Amino acid sequence: MKAKRIDHVGIVVKNLEEATATYARNFGLTVDPARGGEVPALGIKNAFMPIGESDLEFIQPLTDQGPVAQFAKERGEGQFLLSIEVDDVAAAVEHLRSLGFRVGDPNNGVAFVSPKSSHGVNLQLIQRQGR
Amino acid sequence: MTGIGATHIDHIVISSNNSEVVAETFRRNLGIEIRRTMSRPGTGARLAFAKLGDVILEFAGPPEPDPAAEVKARLWGMVLAVADIAAAVERLRGLGYDVTDPRPAVQPGALIATVKSGTGGVPFALIQYNAIPHESPAGAAP
Numbered sequence: 001m002k003a004k005r006i007d008h009v010g011i012v013v014k015n016l017e018e019a020t021a022t023y024a025r026n027f028g029l030t031v032d033p034a035r036g037g038e039v040p041a042l043g044i045k046n047a048f049m050p051i052g053e054s055d056l057e058f059i060q061p062l063t064d065q066g067p068v069a070q071f072a073k074e075r076g077e078g079q080f081l082l083s084i085e086v087d088d089v090a091a092a093v094e095h096l097r098s099l100g101f102r103v104g105d106p107n108n109g110v111a112f113v114s115p116k117s118s119h120g121v122n123l124q125l126i127q128r129q130g131r
Numbered sequence: 132m133t134g135i136g137a138t139h140i141d142h143i144v145i146s147s148n149n150s151e152v153v154a155e156t157f158r159r160n161l162g163i164e165i166r167r168t169m170s171r172p173g174t175g176a177r178l179a180f181a182k183l184g185d186v187i188l189e190f191a192g193p194p195e196p197d198p199a200a201e202v203k204a205r206l207w208g209m210v211l212a213v214a215d216i217a218a219a220v221e222r223l224r225g226l227g228y229d230v231t232d233p234r235p236a237v238q239p240g241a242l243i244a245t246v247k248s249g250t251g252g253v254p255f256a257l258i259q260y261n262a263i264p265h266e267s268p269a270g271a272a273p
Contacts, residue, residue, distance in 0.1 A: 002162040005184035009143060009209065011253055019251045026226050026249070027211075028134025051211070052139020053184050058251075077252025079206035082143065084161065084183070099160055119153050119204035121145060123161075 001095040003084045007126050008048065008055035010081030012071050016060040019077075020047050029056065044068050057083075067122070081122040089127035135219040141212035141258050142187045147204035150192030154179035163188065170194065171237060178237070208254030210243070216259035220244050233262070240265035 013019035023029045029049040036047040036057075043063035048055045059080060061069040071080050086092040089106045096103050102114035103125075113123040147153045157163045158181070167180045175194035180187055191207070213219045216233045223230050229247040236243035242262040246255040 006186040013251050119202045
């Protein structure tokens with residue numbers, strides 16, 4: 001497995017609109033209107049702000065269930081997830097599982113590594129098309 | 132280019148109680164090459180650096196980790212690269228942020244300033260490379 005690039009950093013916030021407005025007004029970042037929104041399956045809404053060759057993903061929990069809500073409950077706001085681009089997410093998942101990692105099945109080019117396998121760091125593997 | 136002249140995420144800091152073990156986990160299993168290890172001058176904190184694209188992963192831990200302790204890590208903070216750190220600090224202070232004066236960074240020739248408030252719970256700093264004259268010793272990068 002070869003990690004290629006930091007795709008994005010996930011940041012849990014209490015209020016998505018306020019957080020992105022702050023980063024836009026004060027730091028000059030811009031929300032990508034083509035991505036983000038509500039993700040009912042994950043109980044979140046999110047927005048992406050590109051910077052360099054990566055993005056900041058701001059994530060607000062919409063329910064009190066799931067890992068994002070749990071993070072918000074325990075730690076409030078802060079960095080939640082590191083997303084790493086790989087060439088082949090299926091092969092990366094297979095590789096990590098062979099090493100004993102707990103990794104979810106790939107879905108739409110994305111797989112989540114259990115933090116229990118990475119000393120507590122939430123890792124996401126992502127395969128980008130045509131990048 | 133952004134309002135503070137940020138060009139990219141320069142560093143993402145992964146803090147732990149044993150940076151060598153965490154860096155080795157990332158190297159061995161994720162194929163992330165560790166390019167440099169060092170002790171932070173002054174504190175002795177053990178640091179390991181890797182680079183993925185234009186982003187540096189900094190693994191930070193205590194000088195003498197307890198080898199018997201369960202290794203725990205967390206995403207801790209972020210450093211944005213800026214073109215003009217003095218201007219960026221002045222802008223943020225003008226917006227009411229508590230920002231330290233720029234000071235020499237671990238990276239040769241670089242200045243760093245810490246943004247101490249208003250970043251949505253993310254410890255946050257700014258760095259400008261080639262801000263002060265320096266010689267480039269072998270193995271100094273990143």
